[in-house]
Amino acid sequence: MTVTTRFAPSPTGWIHVGNLRTALMNWMIARKAGGQFILRLDDTDQERSKQEYADGIMEDLTWLGLHWDRVERQSLRMERYRAAADDLRAKGRFYECFETPVELDLKRKKQLNMGRPPVYDRASLRLSDAEKASARAEGREGYWRFMLNQTRIEWADGILGPISIDAASVSDPVLIRADAQVLYTFASSVDDIDMGVSFIVRGADHVTNTATQIQIMQAMGGTPPSFAHHSLLTGAQGEELSKRLGTLSLRDLRARGVEPMALLSLMARLGSSKPVELIGSMEELVDSFDIGAFGSAPTKFDAEDLMPLTRHYVQGLPFAAIADKVxxxxxxxxxxxxxxxxxxxxxxxxxxxxxxxxxxxxxxxxxxxxxxxxxxxxxxxxxxxxxxxxxxxxxxxxxxxxxxxxxxxxxxxxxxxxxxxxxxxxxxxxxxxxxxxxxxx
Structure with a gap:
């Protein structure tokens, strides 16, 4: 079977080191297996998605040498998502809801006060046709949830090991908003099945998403891919990095003079049992990659670590490589x-x-x-x-x-x-x- 991986960024901003970690791991897995690497632009949010960001993503990946085999755009697949939604409705796995955000928040607070997990209570399943019509008459727009089978969802994670999540402890996910926007959890599930994606590496913050998506894929009659969830990046002192990721975009690092091979060398080893060192070529990068060498502990990232690697790379360049710049x-x-x-x-x-x-x-x-x-x-x-x-x-x-x-x-x-x-x-x-x-x- 051909190994197919994907990198699926949303073109709503510039990609940063956290995105790169995901892209690089998926790219290396595909290249090591002689498989396919798909660049999929998750651009269903038409208000926030911009062509300049899509162009920037492709420019950054090209700068790094992470070439893709094909490009897909979710915005061109809306008819497919509608057909998949109709299929799940016919199977009784999609149901319409009308609660407002305020009402949902009150429900969550009440459950927490009672010492219960804040899981959606499926109240909308009990609505009669007349009650739904009344909600619409009041100006409420319906949105759609996927009904989970409340069993345990299990998989062998490529980094985290055996994972088992009780679906009863998870709210039925909203897959289509009231404004008809198809959300990531649904569109991604449809695409991964349709495009034959066989292996997905992404951040550990997606573990719960993975559990629900496994059931969505199975409900569509598909076979879920293998999954691996890499650790999240922190700052050099262990501080939360997410608020600083905007200043760690690939284009900012490139503007600082960071060399592609220095960045790839760091990100290919960071959080693994292998030492961080300057890797000489893309072939060596791929050959030495081992998803099993990565751990689950939060991984410290310091942009300054890129400078010694960049210096090492630059100082090793032959004259022929920089003659035009001189x-x-x-x-x-x-x-x-x-x-x-x-x-x-x-x-x-x-x-x-x-x-x-x-x-x-x-x-x-x-x-x-x-x-x-x-x-x-x-x-x-x-x-x-x-x-x-x-x-x-x-x-x-x-x-x-x-x-x-x-x-x-x-x-x-x-x-x-x-x-x-x-x-x-x-x-x-x-x-x-x-x-x-x-x-x-």
């Missing part, structure tokens, strides 16, 4: 490779190259302590004319040492600061051939 900075071709060789060991993200080329091209604002002014002026007077070579630094400092008697840190540090405006950086022998201007002190 050229775009205006670095002359005859020194482009030498520039990259010097810059790469001193940057975290590729955008950091620009500051180094600015320094080499325009010169730095010299850093000279008052006590060193005379020494630096004397040293610069001994500086040979350009062009400089790798030998220039050693030859120059030797002549300065002979003329001034300075040595060690007292010799080298003031000269580095005068030429680069920095206390530390690349080897000065490598820097000298790249400097375009002599500083004026």
């Amino acid at each position: 050229a775009a900075l205006g670095v002359p071709g005859d020194i482009a490779q030498a520039f990259w060789a010097v810059a790469k060991g001193n940057i975290t993200v590729l955008a950091d190259m620009a500051q180094w080329w600015t320094l080499f091209r325009d010169g730095a604002e010299p850093l000279v302590d008052d006590a060193d002014k005379a020494f630096v002026a004397q040293a610069l007077a001994l500086l040979p004319p350009q062009p400089w070579t790798h030998a220039t630094w050693g030859e120059w400092t030797a002549s300065v040492k002979e003329a001034t008697g300075r040595k060690g840190k007292d010799l080298f540090r003031p000269l580095r600061r005068a030429l680069t405006g920095r206390d530390a950086g690349p080897e000065m022998a490598d820097v000298m051939p790249l400097l375009r201007k002599v500083p004026k002190v």
Whole structure:
């Protein structure tokens, strides 16, 4: 049987690291099995769904290299959902309800006060046709619930292990709102059966949804897929991350210069028993993935962990991989490779190259302590004319040492600061051939 997975985001905002975790796991499962990965846009909420977000989702996944085999849109499947709803009505599994949100809230509070679970009492099942007509006459719009079989719902979860939920402890889910909007729980169930989805990975906050969807799928005559529920992300200190996810969108991380392979390497291992390390290729990423290596405990995520991985990735890039970016900075071709060789060991993200080329091209604002002014002026007077070579630094400092008697840190540090405006950086022998201007002190 072909393994088919899906990533089903709602195009109501930019996708974030929490979404990525779900997308990546489903993508890796499909690719490892040689199966299919579906991108399904859950866009039944026409008011909040935007094309710009749909485009952004596809742009982000493409940036990461998570290519899909086909795209589906729930908004194009409304007739199918209506037919599925009619089928469940005919089977006696759909029933119409008329309670207002206020009435439902009062019921929940009453049940909680009595020490009972706040489960819907199925009062609408007892409404006569006349009572329903009266509710409509009062301006109430009916909405539709799925009637659960009040038995235990069990499955072997790929991460959490054996799961058993008593359906009697769960309210019959609302599947179609009074405004006729088809809700996620129903549309997703119909799609997963129709599209042959065989494995679903999603967050642990969906466990109850999974229980109800298993019964919905079975009521439609379908076979539910296998499920695995990954842990939820928290902040670095264990704090709730959900309120910050908007600031952890993939496009924000990309704007910070985070490299795709760094992000994928972290998210493919975070929360598992395998160490987080930079993974060299997409093939290695897929080959090393094991859903069974993940645990159920909340998983700490710190965006700063992406920077060392990004630095490691960037510093390992061959010149050929970034030649166009170096050229775009205006670095002359005859020194482009030498520039990259010097810059790469001193940057975290590729955008950091620009500051180094600015320094080499325009010169730095010299850093000279008052006590060193005379020494630096004397040293610069001994500086040979350009062009400089790798030998220039050693030859120059030797002549300065002979003329001034300075040595060690007292010799080298003031000269580095005068030429680069920095206390530390690349080897000065490598820097000298790249400097375009002599500083004026």
